[in-house]
Amino acid sequence: MTSGDFPAMQKTLGTQELLGVGYGPASTALTYGGGGGGLWNRLWIGGKGFGHSVAMASSDHGSATLSGGGGGFEIGYAAVATQEWLIIPFFGVGLMGYTLNVKNATNAPLALSSRESVPVGGQREYSVGFATAEVGIRASRLLLLGGGNGGFMVGAELGYTSSLQRSAWEETSTKASQPESADLRAAYFRLVIGGGGFQFRGGHSRDAGNVK
Numbered sequence: 747m748t749s750g751d752f753p754a755m756q757k758t759l760g761t762q763e764l765l766g767v768g769y770g771p772a773s774t775a776l777t778y779g780g781g782g783g784g785l786w787n788r789l790w791i792g793g794k795g796f797g798h799s800v801a802m803a804s805s806d807h808g809s810a811t812l813s814g815g816g817g818g819f820e821i822g823y824a825a826v827a828t829q830e831w832l833i834i835p836f837f838g839v840g841l842m843g844y845t846l847n848v849k850n851a852t853n854a855p856l857a858l859s860s861r862e863s864v865p866v867g868g869q870r871e872y873s874v875g876f877a878t879a880e881v882g883i884r885a886s887r888l889l890l891l892g893g894g895n896g897g898f899m900v901g902a903e904l905g906y907t908s909s910l911q912r913s914a915w916e917e918t919s920t921k922a923s924q925p926e927s928a929d930l931r932a933a934y935f936r937l938v939i940g941g942g943g944f945q946f947r948g949g950h951s952r953d954a955g956n957v958k
Contacts, residue, residue, distance in 0.1 A: 764856050765808055765809070774800075778799075806851065811846070814842060815843060819839065833884070835881075836882055842878045848870050848872070853866055854866060862917065874927070874928045878909050879908060885902060904933075907932055908929075908932075909930040
């Protein structure tokens with residue numbers, strides 16, 4: 747679960763002539779994805795990909811849906827590295843993109859700008875992308891099987907992610923830029939469930955894969 751600010755052209759769509767004053771940025775999103783990495787001594791290097799599903803408001807005039815996805819790389823240090831626990835503070839960079847779909851339920855076009863409108867009974871799709879950075883901490887419980895060279899792991903992540911710049915929304919088919927821009931600022935909590943192979947060298951090193 748991710749909690750933060752997910753702006754989606756609220757200055758335009760939130761006017762009374764369009765989706766109404768109740769329309770605004772969502773405060774939460776469901777996050778899902780997967781990733782993996784490796785631990786050498788206490789240095790963690792990994793990567794992940796994920797998607798967002800964001801609940802948006804609707805009105806008698808129409809509706810808007812917002813979804814997104816991204817991924818990136820991370821580097822961290824295993825503050826705790828035993829055969830039972832891995833606790834890793836980490837820093838990561840990556841890319842993130844949103845898609846906003848606007849549907850018109852009225853009997854007149856919804857004018858988003860002087861040159862852009864959503865036709866009667868139709869829809870328009872807009873997209874935006876930007877670079878991101880995040881900082882977090884991950885705690886994982888290792889559940890070894892057999893001879894201890896593989897098994898499962900369960901745990902959780904707590905962190906904060908932010909876009910590195912604002913980017914303008916574009917109409918997906920024409921690539922025409924819109925007056926508004928978007929960014930991302932959000933805290934997140936993720937459950938981690940996965941498995942892989944664990945190779946112990948001097949009691950510290952492991953290679954593991956996981957899904958979130």
